[in-house]
Amino acid sequence: MDFLSRKARAILPYTAGEQLRDRAYIKLNTNENPYPPSPRVAEVLARTEADGLRRYPRPDAGLLRAAVARHEGVLPENVFCGNGSDEVLALSFPAFFDGEGAGACFADLTYSFYEVFAAFFGIPKKIVTLKADFSLDLAAMRAADCQGYYIANPNAPTGVGIGRAEMEAFVASVPQKIVIADEAYMDFFGESLAPLTKKYPNLLVVKTFSKSYSLAGMRCGYAVGDAALIAGLFRMKDCFNSYPVDAVCEAVCAAALEDEAYHTETVARVVSERERLRGELLNMGFTVPKSGANFLFAGRGARSGKEIYTKLKEAGILVRFWDKPVLRDFCRITVGSPAENDALIKQLHSILL
Ligand code: PMP
Numbered sequence: 225m226d227f228l229s230r231k232a233r234a235i236l237p238y239t240a241g242e243q244l245r246d247r248a249y250i251k252l253n254t255n256e257n258p259y260p261p262s263p264r265v266a267e268v269l270a271r272t273e274a275d276g277l278r279r280y281p282r283p284d285a286g287l288l289r290a291a292v293a294r295h296e297g298v299l300p301e302n303v304f305c306g307n308g309s310d311e312v313l314a315l316s317f318p319a320f321f322d323g324e325g326a327g328a329c330f331a332d333l334t335y336s337f338y339e340v341f342a343a344f345f346g347i348p349k350k351i352v353t354l355k356a357d358f359s360l361d362l363a364a365m366r367a368a369d370c371q372g373y374y375i376a377n378p379n380a381p382t383g384v385g386i387g388r389a390e391m392e393a394f395v396a397s398v399p400q401k402i403v404i405a406d407e408a409y410m411d412f413f414g415e416s417l418a419p420l421t422k423k424y425p426n427l428l429v430v431k432t433f434s435k436s437y438s439l440a441g442m443r444c445g446y447a448v449g450d451a452a453l454i455a456g457l458f459r460m461k462d463c464f465n466s467y468p469v470d471a472v473c474e475a476v477c478a479a480a481l482e483d484e485a486y487h488t489e490t491v492a493r494v495v496s497e498r499e500r501l502r503g504e505l506l507n508m509g510f511t512v513p514k515s516g517a518n519f520l521f522a523g524r525g526a527r528s529g530k531e532i533y534t535k536l537k538e539a540g541i542l543v544r545f546w547d548k549p550v551l552r553d554f555c556r557i558t559v560g561s562p563a564e565n566d567a568l569i570k571q572l573h574s575i576l577l
Contacts, residue, residue: 231344238340241544250564253542255380255409255519257438258561259490261476262483265439268475281471284458288444288469291478296418296448304457305477307468309408309432309445312457313374314341315464316428316447319456320402321347321371329370331360333382333550335406338374358382358513358521362394372402372426377417378409378516381544381556385516388415395424402453404428408445411436411491412498413516418448425450435518436491437480444469444477494518498559504569508576511554523554524576535575541568 226233241254285305293300306312314337321328327348330338342349350370355361358379365373378385395403395417407429410416418429428449434440447457461468480487502520505512510522523529529545532555536543544556559565 235343236340238337242542244542247540249537250541250560250567252519252558252560252564252568253544253556254440255435255517255556255558256440257435257490257494257518258559258564259438259493261438262480262486264479264483264486265476268479269472272472272475276471279471281467281469281474283466285469285474288446288474288478291481292446292448295481298418298422298448299451301451302421302448302454304447304449304454304461305469305474306445306447306457306461307465308434308443309406309430310337311468312430312445312447313337313404313406314344315457315460316404316430317341317345317347319460320404320428320453321345323347325371326350327370328372328374329365329368330374331376331379333358333379334374335376335380335408354382358384360384360386362386362390366394366397370401372404373398374404374406376406376408377415378413380409380517381519381546381551381554382513382521383409383515383517383519384513385413385415388417388420391415391417392420392424395420395427399424399426402426402428404430406430408432409435409517409519411487412495412518415516421449425452428453433477433480436487436494437477438490439477439480442473442476444473494559497562497565500562501557501559501565501569504565505557505572508569508572519556519558521554521556525553527576528552529555532572532575536568536571539571541571 288305289300289303292303323346327350328342329350332351332353350368352361352364405417421427428447430447432445502512505522510524512520512522533543533545
């Protein structure tokens with residue numbers, strides 16, 4: 225007897241990067257930050273009283289929303305918080321797209337969760353092929369018949385970013401369609417559209433604490449947008465989970481957000497290592513598009529991404545590869561600490577000999 229629904233049997237779920245615990249790895253496969261979160265996070269955790277956890281947290285994550293609103297220069301009514309930006313993105317599909325509508329438009333090579341969410345919520349997808357240099361074909365997107373867009377900026381897994389002016393022109397040119405800008409990696413690029421949400425009611429910007437704030441284990445992300453869009457996300461949340469942001473998470477993320485000096489410094493370190501690592505990879509003959517993220521997309525002709533992944537894994541270094549057209553010629557390497565990057569460079573030299 226198979227108790228699974230037809231939908232559960234048919235769906236192809238998202239595959240997350242490996243989280244292996246069998247040995248110590250240099251882990252450059254899930255775009256985590258090599259630096260610890262702000263010291264203020266440890267202070268909040270030390271102050272947290274277990275007794276407080278008897279109570280449910282705030283259903284609207286009000287404390288964190290206020291902190292995010294201050295940080296983004298908007299009002300709390302313009303902020304929604306969820307259990308990772310994955311959850312925020314998931315809720316955005318049923319909030320803004322109809323099953324019988326024209327669909328959600330996104331690139332062929334982008335964050336593969338969009339495709340899973342569209343399938344799960346029964347929303348048609350309109351796929352636009354990236355240009356040969358991995359940049360997004362915004363003209364083709366503009367021309368697509370769809371209800372709205374998902375644009376990962378910078379894109380994953382390529383790392384390619386689109387500047388604010390170009391994105392603004394795009395958002396302004398499609399006033400009847402919603403544009404969801406997934407800015408998971410934006411802090412490493414510095415061209416966020418968040419301030420423009422005040423000007424464009426069709427723009428929703430989604431961000432995360434997982435990458436630049438070093439809090440992937442906390443599971444928290446947020447959206448910034450017009451109050452009507454945020455109310456739509458709340459409607460979906462309240463059909464699914466009343467309390468997606470727990471009490472510890474709220475306090476931890478608010479503290480991390482307020483330590484701007486620490487954030488600026490760790491982001492700058494990652495960016496400088498990204499540029500150093502890219503230079504080394506280019507010297508080794510890799511093709512590496514310029515990245516605005518905390519990872520690099522590196523391909524080396526005849527060597528498949530899987531081959532490089534396998535050899536690095538034997539040496540205790542994890543990177544990510546995909547067995548899909550185009551992507552299979554590349555692997556995605558998260559920028560680690562200087563020592564981790566040195567170890568990677570050394571191993572790559574010996575693999576490529
Ligand atoms: N968007 C993109 C483009 C990502 O790569 C990721 C991380 N896998 C996410 C969103 C989700 O991150 P999180 O759920 O940790 O906030």
